[in-house]
Amino acid sequence: MRKVITLIILSLLFISCGFDAQEERDQAILSANIQLSERNCNEAIKALQAVPFTWKDPTFLRTFSLAYACKGNFNVVTLFSDDLPLFGSVANSPLGGLSRFSTSSDMKSPTDTDYLNIFTGLNYLLYAGGIDSDEDPTPAKRDAVFELQEVQEMEMLAFYELLVNLGRFLYYFGNADEDGIKGDGLQSNKCFIVYDNLPLEGSAFFLRDYLDIGLTGSCSKARAADSGHEYLYNADDGSRNTEALCEGVVLINNFFELLPRVLSSIAGSDFDAIDDISGVLEIQLDVVENVKSGLREKVGEVLSYDLCVSNNQNDDTFLQFYYAFIAEVLFR
Numbered sequence: 001m002r003k004v005i006t007l008i009i010l011s012l013l014f015i016s017c018g019f020d021a022q023e024e025r026d027q028a029i030l031s032a033n034i035q036l037s038e039r040n041c042n043e044a045i046k047a048l049q050a051v052p053f054t055w056k057d058p059t060f061l062r063t064f065s066l067a068y069a070c071k072g073n074f075n076v077v078t079l080f081s082d083d084l085p086l087f088g089s090v091a092n093s094p095l096g097g098l099s100r101f102s103t104s105s106d107m108k109s110p111t112d113t114d115y116l117n118i119f120t121g122l123n124y125l126l127y128a129g130g131i132d133s134d135e136d137p138t139p140a141k142r143d144a145v146f147e148l149q150e151v152q153e154m155e156m157l158a159f160y161e162l163l164v165n166l167g168r169f170l171y172y173f174g175n176a177d178e179d180g181i182k183g184d185g186l187q188s189n190k191c192f193i194v195y196d197n198l199p200l201e202g203s204a205f206f207l208r209d210y211l212d213i214g215l216t217g218s219c220s221k222a223r224a225a226d227s228g229h230e231y232l233y234n235a236d237d238g239s240r241n242t243e244a245l246c247e248g249v250v251l252i253n254n255f256f257e258l259l260p261r262v263l264s265s266i267a268g269s270d271f272d273a274i275d276d277i278s279g280v281l282e283i284q285l286d287v288v289e290n291v292k293s294g295l296r297e298k299v300g301e302v303l304s305y306d307l308c309v310s311n312n313q314n315d316d317t318f319l320q321f322y323y324a325f326i327a328e329v330l331f332r
Contacts, residue, residue, distance in 0.1 A: 024051040029063045036063075041070035055130035058150040062157055068121030069161055072114040073103055079160055083167075087274055090180040093217065093332040094277040095252075098167035099176040107168040110231045110244055118165045119247075125158035126254065126303070134310065136303040137254075139261060152265045159255070159262045166251040170331045173229045173248065182331050183218030187229065191219035192248075192323050193240055194228035200291035207324055216324070217332030224324075240316045246308035248327060249319070254303050256281040280330065288325035295321055 019027065028051040035044035044067040054060060083101040090096025098104065107115050126137040129145035142151050170176060173192055175185040183190035191211075198207040212221035219227075232241050259278050285300045298318040302308045312319050 021052040021054070022057070025054070025057055025060045027051075029059055032063050032067055036067060036070055039070060041067055044070065055128060056145065058128060058146055058154055061124045061128050062154055065121040065124040065154075065157060065161070068117045068124070069157075069164075072117035072121065072164075073106060074118060074121075074161065074164055076160060078102055079164070083163075084274075086180075088276065090332075093180065093182070093330075094280050095166065095170060095330045096176075096180040096182070096332065098163060098180075099171040099174065099182075099331070100178070100180040101164065101167040103164050104167040104171035104176075105178070107172040110172070112168070112172075115165060115168050118161050118168075122158055122161045122165070125154045125161070128154055134304060134306040136301075136307060138303060139257065152261075155258050155261055156265070159258045162251060162255045162258065166255055169248050169251055173232060173244075174327075174331050175229065176331075181217070182328075183223075183227075188227065189229045190223040190227040191216075192229055192327055193233045193245070193320065194226060194235070194238075195224040195320050195324055196317070197225075198317055198320065201293060203291060207320065210324060211328065215332070216328035219324075219328045240319065242309055242312050242316060242319065245316075245319050245323065246305055246312070249299055249308050249322060250303060250305045252281070252326065252330065253301065257303060281326065284326050284329055288321055292318065292321040294318070300326075 028047045031047040032044035035041075035047060045064075048060070048064050048067060079101075083103075086100045087097040089100060103114070106112070123133075127133060129142050131137045131141050135141075139151070139155070142154070146154070170182075171185075174182045175187040175189045176182055177184035195207055195211065200206060200210070208221045208224045210216075211219055211224045228235075232244055233239075234241070256278070259274065263275055263278070285296060288295050289300070295318050298311045299308060299322045302311065
């Protein structure tokens with residue numbers, strides 16, 4: 001079988017001589033799909049890298065994304081058969097089920113290669129059309145370049161990849177156990193980060209007080225002062241890892257940005273539990289904006305990783321409020 005595949009690919013490469021750029025991409029897509037059918041992820045990537053790149057060919061971008069997702073241990077069959085049924089499986093934790101996905105516990109470090117490869121694949125879809133990396137990759141910008149079906153197909157794959165990587169982020173940085181409970185895993189942290197006792201605007205209360213009203217699971221007022229993930233919070237100098245925190249921000253924000261668009265184009269009970277939480281982020285953003293004005297602009301509605309980092313590099317207080325009111329609540 002492998003010999004046949006090799007002969008087909010060689011013949012495609014041979015007859016591609018003299019093709020224009022689009023024809024070369026079409027042949028590369030065919031070659032990559034053959035390799036992906038055998039889960040030869042690296043060979044699929046090589047085939048696509050060998051031809052002229054473009055941000056305007058949705059099939060090319062989708063295939064590129066799928067090749068990196070393959071390298072990131074993404075499997076759509078497993079996602080539907082084993083993982084999606086777990087989505088709403090953790091009581092009172094809207095995103096807790098994601099940490100129970102089959103790929104979530106694979107993440108053992110912040111530089112996990114599967115996690116990074118999914119991010120690479122995801123960016124081909126989010127920034128499709130040539131959106132600059134320091135601009136928010138909004139659906140409207142993709143709609144302006146591509147046909148409706150093209151956008152739907154790209155966003156559907158992006159949504160699946162977001163599910164996988166968000167599950168990994170929550171499992172690792174939230175220190176989840178096998179039941180999807182935050183703070184009960186093999187690491188020591190009960191919160192994502194250590195929180196400063198920042199004042200809530202228009203109130204006599206402080207940020208840590210919010211963590212003691214029963215909405216944030218293991219992250220209580222007492223633990224907010226001393227129990228953050230070691231990679232997100234540096235106990236030696238009190239600094240927070242803006243880059244890593246922004247990874248979580250763009251995973252959550254893009255998930256909720258794409259959610260209604262994906263749900264409008266599909267049908268089936270597999271997504272019922274996901275549909276149930278569609279308004280949760282907006283509710284929490286309304287709450288936190290009242291006690292930290294400007295949060296929506298700085299982080300709450302930011303879809304670009306680069307923009308999130310630049311917005312918060314010199315002041316992490318907006319990220320602290322986002323994680324306390326959003327991340328700690330969505331994953332309890």
